[in-house]
Amino acid sequence: MAIVPQNIGTGIDKGNAPLVTRSYLLAFALVASLFFMWAIANNFNDILIKQFQKALDLTRMQSGLVQTAFYFGYFTIALPAGWVMTKVGYKNGILIGLGLYALGALLFFPAANVQAFWFFLIALYVIAAGLAFLETAANPFVTVMGPKATAAQRLNLAQSFNGFGGFLAPFLGGALIFSGVEHSAQEISLMTPAALNAYRASEAQAVQITYLGLAAVVLALAALIHFTRFPEISEDGETALENTDRVRSIWSFSHLRWAVIAQFFYVGAQVGIWSYFINFAQDVVGVSEKSAAHYLGFSLIGFMIGRFAGTALMRFIDPARMLLIYALISAALCIVAILTNGWSAMIALGLTSFFMSIMFPTIFALGVEDLGAKTKLGSSLIIMAIIGGALFPPLVGFISDRAGTIQAGVTVPLVCFIIVAFFGFSMNRRHLAKAV
Structure with a gap:
């Protein structure tokens, strides 16, 4: 759900202006990949809700807490992320975000071993905290990687990677996480305690390899971004509010x-x-x-x-x-x-x-x-x-x-x-x- 600034470049003759400045082609590709990566994390949650119902014996209401933990992470970290980036810069903010994303994904491994839902919720919160950093930084970077006249086109192009990740996630998640083994309530009632525990442990651990792989991809992306030249983002234009705006409440x-x-x-x-x-x-x-x-x-x-x-x-x-x-x-x-x-x-x-x-x-x-x-x-x-x-x-x-x-x-x-x-x-x- 990336925010796309509206009307950037409106009224400017695009002419033959390039979409992306040549020296920033790699940087643009890496930032565009962030849109893809947070779509994967968002839409994997829809797979996890069903998986946790099986693995942890949750009701539908309880499994919905997956989204509660995730979006609460966005809600609580979005403003602090913006403040941190004013101190350390947008590129470092992206690296912090990717680090939190990878940490949250790695926490899935011990969470699956102990089969504790609260542990998974903490992991999801940490992932969402990382995504709050990424979303706060990605759009400003996209706008300065080429001429103002083509900024809106760049944003739309980057946003298309978000849509691509969104529809790909259910196919990937379904293939990598779902075992295809489903037992009815009657079948479960006939299982021995040992067999039932083995079944639930197997289903819980099905997320481990997927999220370890996700963490590896995120860390590799962080390494590439660390060694890639990025443009500086100027905060000029953030002047004092007009007197009338000072008086008028935002509400x-x-x-x-x-x-x-x-x-x-x-x-x-x-x-x-x-x-x-x-x-x-x-x-x-x-x-x-x-x-x-x-x-x-x-x-x-x-x-x-x-x-x-x-x-x-x-x-x-x-x-x-x-x-x-x-x-x-x-x-x-x-x-x-x-x-x-x-x-x-x-x-x-x-x-x-x-x-x-x-x-x-x-x-x-x-x-x-x-x-x-x-x-x-x-x-x-x-x-x-x-x-x-x-x-x-x-x-x-x-x-x-x-x-x-x-x-x-x-x-x-x-x-x-x-x-x-x-x-x-x-x-x-x-x-x-x-x-x-």
Whole structure:
């Protein structure tokens, strides 16, 4: 969920300006790979939720704490990461982030050995802390690795690696982590204690090699970045606020308040759907865990395609109106997923990924609209709203456990999309009023 600064390079004739300055080609490639790497970590969580249900005998509500630990890491470390980078620089900030990422991945090894869920949650928190550093630094670097006129193109190119990692993660995670061995509750009840312990230990240890490999890749990337020349990022332009901006509270901007609320509910909807998509596919269609992971991957391909399609459509449709339409369609798809059965329900839920694709950056862009000197503070508040990803997945799991059906849990993202639609509606009215 990388934040893409809006309208960089707008109004500047691009001419024959290069996309990336030649001396920074390697640096750009390495930074673009960061977008890929944090998408892998984010979307591996959807595999872990199902895996921990098997390995640690967790309820769906309990397994949702995977996302709680992860997004709480983002929430608590995002602002400190920005402060640290003002002291040590963005490149060193990236190295700190990669170090934390690798440390969290390495902690999976002892966590699997002791089969302690709390240990896994600590490891996930450490990984997310590292990603907070990476996301804070990546976009500024991308903007200065070439001419201003092509900055937006560079950001879109880097963002495409995030989408690629997002859809690849379920296929990789499903192949590397899922054993394909699934026992029914009746079969488990007939196992001897020794056999059951051996089964759960084997499933817990299935994550070890995958996360050790992930740590190795991250450390290799850190070494490459350490020895690569990066541009200096100037903080000029961060002048004192105008007197009027000093007096006016950031919360006096009603559209920013609603953007924070909308982002909170959007991230909750996205993480809630993806976290339990494998459970949903298995329950409503009856496929294996590996097949369910592949279907999640296909859904995330739609997310990637949706970003490209949405960017093109916004040339002709106001972003606020498009957000309203996409949120209403997503809500309708949730209703179909709740009320129907079989493939129609699973396809409906899978299609929400396409329509969610534009929501995060669009809510962000609309929220910081017309903030002037307070744009940076407004941006931080919207970023912190991703805490919704920590709070909503356990709620989806709780409702599913209580109702006895995973489809009941989809009511949570349904409500979230309705709130996002309201924000799109209010911003569309604001744009229409300004156009008069």
